[in-house]
Amino acid sequence: MIKTPIQIFDTKLRSNQSICISNDKFLRVYGCGPTVYRDAHVGNMRTFLLADLIIRLSKYLGYQVKFIQNITDVGHMSEDFAEDKMLAQAKLEAKDPFEVAKAYEAKFHTDLARLNIKPADLYPKASESIDLMLQLISDLIENNHAYVGEDNCVYFAAQSFDTYGAISGNRLDSLKPGHRFEYTEDGAKHFHADWALWKAAAGRTQMIWPAPWGAGFPGWHIECSAMSLKFLDKYVDLHLGGIDLRFPHHENERAQSNSAIAGEAVALWVHGEHLLFEGRKMSKSTGNVVLVQDLIDKHLDPLALRVCFLENRYRSQMDLTWQSITTANQLLERWRSKVNGWKSTSTTDPQEIEGNLQAIVADFCNDLDTPRAMQKLRDIEKSNTISDATKYEIFSKADQLLGLDLLKAPAPKRAANxxxxxxxxxxxxxxxxxxxxxxxxxxxxxxxxxxxxxxxxxxxxxxxxx
RNA sequence: GGUCGGAUGGCCGAGAGGCGAGGCUCGGGACUGCAAAUCCCGCUACACGGGUUCAAAUCCCGUUCCGACCUCCA
Structure with a gap:
């Protein structure tokens, strides 16, 4: 077990914890990826950036990392059968659902690249991991954590897992249905908080697979358990996702994974807070969904978004505005222009470089205190005592963590007509x-x-x- | 009803017992034909009521208000 100097806030213990490399070889990181039925918006990107920052930091400190991020291309259900997100979108676009998934997945990778978010080591797809899930579900039935309902769906028995609720703080007896949703007892579940591991096809004809309990498709939560256990060899050092996934997704995932291996499968649960846009939750109905492409259309560097995110702690809700993005864009341009100007002049002060970088790394290690690191860089930028060449060295090394392309020449100007x-x-x-x-x-x-x-x-x- | 977070100047936001972070806006100045950019100066805040302490934005108790999640969501 290697204990890294990186501290991160663990949702389950509600305190900062050291990130540890449990197999002494590489940090095992799992991040919940996108459901590829629509474009990923900038809020999604903020969550994906969280993984990137931790991985960059780990690598900067000399550790190896294995990062797995799933692609949900099946089974992310609404309560209502008819509204499976993938299928609904496929119908809308009059395309094969897998084709739709493929297209949005490609766009997802493009947007990550635009934000300098380094790719994961593997992007397993739910649709290609059906066997893994079937095996896991069988195991869970085998050791009495799951049962086949009268509707031929397989359910996880929430009560069979002692510490259900540890991540979210919810208790099973308090999770009485009925407050926000009209709960309709469907009879097949033995207990209201049980959830589906395998859904029977019923009338569905697309995106279904054969299974011992009849043709159907997997529940949403099971894919993350199956993939993380498989690809990270039954233990996750760090599990990442958006705050909304804390419950029920991660709670259920933990119940499944822990029950399968009869132990704790995940060391640390880390959640990124949500993003508001111009004061409101970003959603289709509000009409304020912003995509990375929208920045490009406005001739803004997508990395301006990265600046905005870095200037806010990942764990606090932040309000993004066009104003803050353009301000960030200006900072980016100014820094690039200055960094280029600092290059190849005067002599460097190795002590100054080392001291400043250590301080910046220390901020990152302190639960990703990126706002503070950014502030240090502003101070260095303005310093009268630090030489230009020294500033250049600090900014260029710090950029390995920041990922802002600070060495890049300032954007060439678009030509006027x-x-x-x-x-x-x-x-x-x-x-x-x-x-x-x-x-x-x-x-x-x-x-x-x-x-x-x-x-x-x-x-x-x-x-x-x- | 349960759970998890918040409340800091015109705005955004750090700070977690004692030195007024910083950014944006705004006002004044330098520079400029005028602007812009840049630089300099200015703008003294921590929801409310108690308590602890030599000292509280920070700790404790209570109150109010706001947001998120509660089987859709990053």
Whole structure:
């Protein structure tokens, strides 16, 4: 057991815990991935960034990591059968459900790359892990944690698992149904809190598989148990996901996994808080869903999002706004421009570099206190005592953790069109001739075009307004 | 009803017993033909009521308000 210096808040124990490498070889990380029935929005990305930050930090400290993230392409059900998300979307797009899943999965990977989120070692798909799940379900029936209902569905017996509720704090007897949902007793479950491991096909014809209990498809929670136990060799050092998954998903997953191996299957449960957009929960019905592509469409660097996320602790709910994104974009541009300017000048101060990096790493190790690390970088940026070359070294090394491409040259400017160039030229001439009334008029016209003109000692320059 | 979190200046947000984080906005100044950018200066806050302490935004007790989850969700 290797105890790393990384401390992270464990939802189950409600306190910071050290991340440990239980097999002495590599950190075993499992993260709940997307259900690929729609585009992943920026809120999803925040959760995926959480895994990236921990993995970058671990690797920076010299540890090996094995990271598994599932792709849910089947079985993520609504209560209502007819509304399986995959199938509903497939119907909407008039495509084969697997085709739909494939398309959204590809987009998911694209968005991760845009945010410099490094890929997992493996992305197992639920649809390709049916055998694993069948085996696990059989094992659970075998050791009396699950039963086949009269409806040919297989249910997990919640009461067979002693510490059910340890993650969320819910107690089985308090989980009385009926507050938010009208609970209808379907008769097949022995207990209201039991959940389906295997759903009988009933009338369904797509995305179903044969099973000992009859054709059907897996429940949502079972895939994460099956995959994490299989691909991480029956023990997870760190399990990640969004806060909403704390209950019931992770509670159920824990019950399944622990029951299967007759022990604790996950050392630490870590949850990322949700994101609001302009003060409200991001949702289709509110109409405020923001995608990574939307940033690109607005000519913003997707990494500006990363800046926003880094400036807020992963464990606090944050409100994202276009204002905060554009501000972050400006910071990114400023840093890149400065970092490039700091390069290849003066001498470095190895002690200064080491001290600052250690302090930044210490912030990361302290439950990913990225806002504090960002602040340290702002201080270093402004310091009068640290040499430029030293600043360059600090920023370039810190970027291994931040993932902001700080060494990249500032974004090349989009070219203006012929008419805009003409206006710029006219303005330069008017100003050169001392015709300020005309040059100001042209500056206003250019502003309408989204161009901001600046006058410098050596003439005019311009940039796009965001 | 149960569970988990919150409440800090105009706004956003750190801090977790004693030194007013920082960012954004705004106001003043330098620079500028004017702007912009940049730099300098300014803006003294911790929901409420008790308590502990030499000292409380921070700890304790109580209250109010807000959000999330409760078998959809990152």
């Amino acid at each position: 012929a008419q805009q160039l003409e206006l710029l030229d006219l303005r330069a001439k008017a100003r050169g001739a001392g015709d300020y009334a005309e040059s100001d008029r042209l500056r206003d016209l250019l502003k309408v075009e989204g161009i901001e003109v600046r006058d410098n000692s050596d003439g005019q320059s311009w940039s796009w307004l965001i």
